[in-house]
Amino acid sequence: MSTQNERVSKPAHGGVPADSGRFVLQSSRSEAERAMQRVLAACSAHQFDPTACFAIRLAMEEAFSNAIRHGNREDAHRTIAFEYRIGEDAIEVEVEDEGAGFDPDAVPDPTLDENIQIPSGRGLMLMRAYMTQVSFNERGNRVRLRLERRR
């Protein structure tokens, strides 16, 4: 995991310093796991509840899985650009692969009766179900996950 920018810490409202980082990762499970562990440690440190940490882990898993498998096509020579920001109000994570991108609106609804027995196609819906907001760049190779703190 090479650090592109050093981790930035600055005071946030309410005292707990905000935490953020930007990295370029090798497109592999082990690199993704290290990146996720970093976010999860920050998630706990910023006192997001276990449900929120579970949700962000699940959504990150799906984002990395899509990037490694579909975007970068299991090519470990490719990279993933990864960013996270954790503050008082929200956790944000961005994952970008080197692929051609995809149209998230074209993914069939896996909960429909005709699709329920198809093994794939649930990652995007899980991200959307667990995050406050999921958005993509125009090319469709960069996903931004945002989870707001429950009050």
Add this chain to the structure above:
Amino acid sequence: MEASGSRLRIYDQDGVTRVEFLDRNILDEANIQQIGDEVGRVIDANPRPRLLISFANVDHLSSAALGTLITINNKVRAKDGQLRLANIDPQIYEIFVITRLNKLFQIHEDTQAALASFS
């Protein structure tokens, strides 16, 4: 039947093949594929498989794991067998509800209830 490197504990009890996970997190696609292959071999070896998969100790699973469970379910049904899931943590169960897979799978609170449900 716990081959070295296996990610599962598989054993027979009263005509039911019980499958338990050794991993707390069922996330890594290579591991998930291995799990699918192992259970696939069990299904292949049984003319009419009766399978109980327990999720006790499982903390996380991904959509790839759900995909493998669907494939397992399709294989079991193709052989006119029966598949039951049990001991699913409430947080994990919510994933099944969100994806509506709680309607596809027969899910039971615990092992005892699942075992009693086989016909």
